[in-house]
Amino acid sequence: MQMTEEEFARIYIYLKRRYGIDMSHKKEIVKGRLENFVTNGGWDSFSAFMDAVQTDVTGQLEKRLLGMLTTNHTFFMREFEHFDFLQRVVLPELAKREAKSKDLGIWCGAASSGEEPYMLAMLIKDYFGLDHPNWDTKILATDVSPEILERAVKGVYSAEQLSNVPPKWRRHYFKALPDGQNYMVSDEIKREIYFRKFNLMDPFLFKRKFHIIFLRNVMIYFDAKTKQELIRKVYNSMEPGGYLFIGRTETIDRTVVPLHMIQPSIFRK
Numbered sequence: 481m482q483m484t485e486e487e488f489a490r491i492y493i494y495l496k497r498r499y500g501i502d503m504s505h506k507k508e509i510v511k512g513r514l515e516n517f518v519t520n521g522g523w524d525s526f527s528a529f530m531d532a533v534q535t536d537v538t539g540q541l542e543k544r545l546l547g548m549l550t551t552n553h554t555f556f557m558r559e560f561e562h563f564d565f566l567q568r569v570v571l572p573e574l575a576k577r578e579a580k581s582k583d584l585g586i587w588c589g590a591a592s593s594g595e596e597p598y599m600l601a602m603l604i605k606d607y608f609g610l611d612h613p614n615w616d617t618k619i620l621a622t623d624v625s626p627e628i629l630e631r632a633v634k635g636v637y638s639a640e641q642l643s644n645v646p647p648k649w650r651r652h653y654f655k656a657l658p659d660g661q662n663y664m665v666s667d668e669i670k671r672e673i674y675f676r677k678f679n680l681m682d683p684f685l686f687k688r689k690f691h692i693i694f695l696r697n698v699m700i701y702f703d704a705k706t707k708q709e710l711i712r713k714v715y716n717s718m719e720p721g722g723y724l725f726i727g728r729t730e731t732i733d734r735t736v737v738p739l740h741m742i743q744p745s746i747f748r749k
């Protein structure tokens with residue numbers, strides 16, 4: 481099926497306006513990801529498909545579109561240095577500072593299929609050990625794509641996906657499924673996370689400020705202006721002394737917010 485320049489523009493502008501995702505230079509990828517679905521669905525052009533998306537009151541087609549066009553690549557132990565820093569520096573410091581309230585605000589803002597927030601939950605549970613039940617360290621894990629969040633909530637991963645996870649965590653926090661191929665995150669870890677749909681382009685109306693924010697490998701899909709607006713909202717949602725982690729290949733414009741750089745991808749308010 482042909483994708484005209486007008487059709488491509490309609491799709492990338494739609495995606496950019498609603499979700500900040502800039503695919504204006506990725507025509508082949510956009511076409512490749514949508515083509516089968518559009519053909520099999522019986523639409524005779526990408527315009528007809530976009531008409532259907534924009535008039536579908538159930539929102540199901542938009543959900544599919546987002547599911548196909550967002551890049552959800554993630555994996556357990558990704559950029560483990562961040563988790564190591566959390567354990568060595570951030571948690572001891574916050575545990576001391578919040579010893580009275582025993583309440584930490586933690587947000588994972590591009591949670592994808594759940595590997596990142598589940599790892600955070602495992603690490604935090606291990607860190608506090610026997611004292612963990614006395615703390616509220618529940619993690620808010622959000623993503624814009626409902627399809628990927630459905631997978632995150634299920635928390636089912638193959639043996640291969642778990643191959644990098646330390647054996648201790650595999651033993652404690654996953655249970656083998658009867659199919660003999662897959663593992664599910666244990667309920668005690670699932671209980672530590674609230675998965676919610678949230679678009680980073682929307683106003684941040686969170687009830688609280690966060691001590692720890694993970695916003696890794698999502699800003700790469702946004703243009704500079706979108707990133708600046710986002711980082712302002714993120715800054716305003718951080719507790720003083722709170723930490724922000726971004727992907728190791730990402731950067732933020734610190735002329736817009738007075739964040740201190742601890743390491744190139746770790747910042748402190």
Ligand SMILES: C[S@@+](CC[C@H](N)C(=O)[O-])C[C@H]1O[C@@H](n2cnc3c(N)ncnc32)[C@H](O)[C@@H]1O
Nearest residue numbers: 499550553554590592624625679680696697698
């Ligand atoms: C490459 S994954 C990163 C996952 C994880 N943070 C990591 O570093 O492995 C990027 C995620 O950002 C999400 N995303 C893209 N645009 C978004 C937006 N406007 N609001 C919220 N999430 C968004 C995608 O759905 C995708 O799951």
